[in-house]
Amino acid sequence: MSFGDVRALLCDLDGVVHRGGEPVPGAVDALRRVGTPVRYLTNNASRGPDHVAGLLTGFGVTCRASSVITSAHAAAAEVARRSTGDGLVLVVGAPALERAMTAAGLRVAPPDTAPAEVSVVVQGWGPQVCAADLAAAASAIHLGAAWVATNRDLTLPAQHGLIPGNGALVAAVATAVGHEPDVAVGKPERALYDLAVTDLGLAPEECLAVGDRLDTDILGARRAGIRSVVVLSGIVDLAAVLDAPPGLRPDAVVPHLGWVPGLIDGLAEAWELTESVALVHALREAGQDDIEAVRAATARCTPPSSDWDAVPSSVPDTGALPWR
Numbered sequence: 106m107s108f109g110d111v112r113a114l115l116c117d118l119d120g121v122v123h124r125g126g127e128p129v130p131g132a133v134d135a136l137r138r139v140g141t142p143v144r145y146l147t148n149n150a151s152r153g154p155d156h157v158a159g160l161l162t163g164f165g166v167t168c169r170a171s172s173v174i175t176s177a178h179a180a181a182a183e184v185a186r187r188s189t190g191d192g193l194v195l196v197v198g199a200p201a202l203e204r205a206m207t208a209a210g211l212r213v214a215p216p217d218t219a220p221a222e223v224s225v226v227v228q229g230w231g232p233q234v235c236a237a238d239l240a241a242a243a244s245a246i247h248l249g250a251a252w253v254a255t256n257r258d259l260t261l262p263a264q265h266g267l268i269p270g271n272g273a274l275v276a277a278v279a280t281a282v283g284h285e286p287d288v289a290v291g292k293p294e295r296a297l298y299d300l301a302v303t304d305l306g307l308a309p310e311e312c313l314a315v316g317d318r319l320d321t322d323i324l325g326a327r328r329a330g331i332r333s334v335v336v337l338s339g340i341v342d343l344a345a346v347l348d349a350p351p352g353l354r355p356d357a358v359v360p361h362l363g364w365v366p367g368l369i370d371g372l373a374e375a376w377e378l379t380e381s382v383a384l385v386h387a388l389r390e391a392g393q394d395d396i397e398a399v400r401a402a403t404a405r406c407t408p409p410s411s412d413w414d415a416v417p418s419s420v421p422d423t424g425a426l427p428w429r
């Protein structure tokens with residue numbers, strides 16, 4: 106599989122562009138020099154597009170709010186579809202999620218709204234979400250409110266390790282009400298990818314998704330008909346990639362985002378054949394159908410080492426790529 110025809114990147118944020126408040130090494134340079142439009146797709150509904158664009162701008166990456174698509178966008182569309190009559194929307198999550206509902210013309214339930222007046226509960230991650238918020242959600246759902254979750258990520262990467270993500274908080278409510286949400290709109294569902302592709306005016310096959318989770322980023326991209334690259338700078342490690350079942354396999358794996366412009370530009374042949382390039386080659390050669398072939402190929406590679414942090418920057422002479 107070649108990436109030379111990629112016309113846009115659909116890029117996850119946490120674990121791909123940054124970890125916590127710090128950029129992933131190589132990511133900023135990659136986003137500056139990639140020659141295609143970029144859309145940033147995140148399941149994290151706690152930060153609005155303006156906030157994300159400001160964060161990236163602070164890293165030195167030019168980014169407009171209109172280039173950021175969060176699960177709150179998709180949730181607002183789903184809530185609007187499920188709202189009935191004069192019913193109110195109970196927002197459990199961050200202020201950014203509430204703003205997304207208001208921007209979509211929905212009526213947000215004020216504090217102390219009676220549970221019976223709630224038409225839809227929308228639940229997303231927020232640092233201030235507390236037990237009382239989960240109780241209010243459960244009460245409304247018990248009385249018949251629809252339940253829309255922004256996403257079901259069980260964990261979030263943080264400075265000192267993983268913390269409970271929205272999926273963990275959704276599970277707490279599910280335990281109380283005895284059933285799962287009516288819908289969760291974030292990745293691995295395809296809604297965010299569909300919004301991005303429509304916004305770009307491209308076909309899915311013209312885009313390349315970059316993510317750090319197989320069960321959200323990669324699965325969602327596959328469902329949307331979009332090729333994908335997994336980076337090892339976030340949640341997933343090499344062993345998990347190799348152990349992934351066919352439905353969760355990316356088209357390629359690279360150490361971090363810094364390698365992606367080279368994939369698109371076809372500069373790979375100029376790179377020294379490090380472990381990572383060999384792995385990309387192995388996955389392509391395997392056609393994603395024979396994981397044993399990938400294992401055999403990667404077994405010939407030494408484990409990831411410090412050179413995985415290197416960002417290729419040289420421009421090659423012409424010449425066929427070894428895998429074309």
Ligand SMILES: [Mg+2]
Pocket residue numbers: 117118119120121316317318339
């Ligand atoms: Mg991520």
